[in-house]
Amino acid sequence: AQSVTQPDIHITVSEGASLELRCNYSYGATPYLFWYVQSPGQGLQLLLKYFSGDTLVQGIKGFEAEFKRSQSSFNLRKPSVHWSDAAEYFCAVALMNQKVTFGIGTKLQVIP
Amino acid sequence: EAEVAQSPRYKITEKSQAVAFWCDPISGHATLYWYRQILGQGPELLVQFQDESVVDDSQLPKDRFSAERLKGVDSTLKIQPAELGDSAMYLCASSKRRPDGYTEAFFGQGTRLTVV
Numbered sequence: 001a002q003s004v005t006q007p008d009i010h011i012t013v014s015e016g017a018s019l020e021l022r023c024n025y026s027y028g029a030t031p032y033l034f035w036y037v038q039s040p041g042q043g044l045q046l047l048l049k050y051f052s053g054d055t056l057v058q059g060i061k062g063f064e065a066e067f068k069r070s071q072s073s074f075n076l077r078k079p080s081v082h083w084s085d086a087a088e089y090f091c092a093v094a095l096m097n098q099k100v101t102f103g104i105g106t107k108l109q110v111i112p
Numbered sequence: 113e114a115e116v117a118q119s120p121r122y123k124i125t126e127k128s129q130a131v132a133f134w135c136d137p138i139s140g141h142a143t144l145y146w147y148r149q150i151l152g153q154g155p156e157l158l159v160q161f162q163d164e165s166v167v168d169d170s171q172l173p174k175d176r177f178s179a180e181r182l183k184g185v186d187s188t189l190k191i192q193p194a195e196l197g198d199s200a201m202y203l204c205a206s207s208k209r210r211p212d213g214y215t216e217a218f219f220g221q222g223t224r225l226t227v228v
Contacts, residue, residue, distance in 0.1 A: 004154075032214055032215065034216075036219075041222075041224065042221060042222070043116075043118075043203060043219040043220050043221040043222045044155070044203065044205075044219040045219070046216065046217075046218070049216060051212075051214050090154050090155075092154075094215045096212075096214075097215070098215070099145065099157045099160055099168060099215075100145075100157075100205075100215060100217050101157075102154035102155050102156070103154050104153055104154050105152075105153070105154050
């Protein structure tokens with residue numbers, strides 16, 4: 001069955017530390033891949049996307065993600081986390097001309 | 113910068129009452145989506161429109177939910193009657209139709225529904 005897995009429901013990091021949020025997918029073909037961020041009570045903002053080309057993609061707010069076909073993964077990274085990065089992060093996938101399907105989300109807490 | 117507009121932002125309603133949400137997508141976006149996000153979960157698609165036509169409503173509880181996009185622009189999602197389990201964030205999104213099939217959805221701020 002097609003699925004998107006975010007294995008970490010909650011992550012806590014210290015401000016200034018590096019961050020990696022994991023995402024794995026299970027699809028017959030390589031889907032389009034996205035990371036969205038959601039602040040409490042707000043809508044979803046697109047951080048970055050991948051659909052072909054360079055497997056390391058840069059996004060907004062200093063985030064990047066790497067697509068690894070062999071591992072069916074699309075992990076999100078940031079070298080130095082800021083307190084304002086505290087939010088919920090959703091990995092999402094879409095096949096051609098089909099809906100965007102979201103993972104369960106990873107809630108990021110940043111401590112001083 | 114163009115945005116997806118949703119109203120209201122917050123809605124409290126009693127169970128068994130009717131409630132409606134409105135969405136105005138980004139101009140020129142042919143595809144419109146309604147997602148429901150239950151607290152602590154990721155958004156799940158309720159219905160997808162291509163222009164004024166429904167292309168996916170497989171997860172829409174059709175006994176109580178309805179959605180329309182009469183002129184292929186703005187859209188209304190209705191619940192009648194509302195149940196306690198309908199309490200959630202309702203998100204609207206839109207995207208352009210692209211020849212490569214790539215779908216980048218832009219989301220509105222959502223409507224937080226509380227059923228009491």
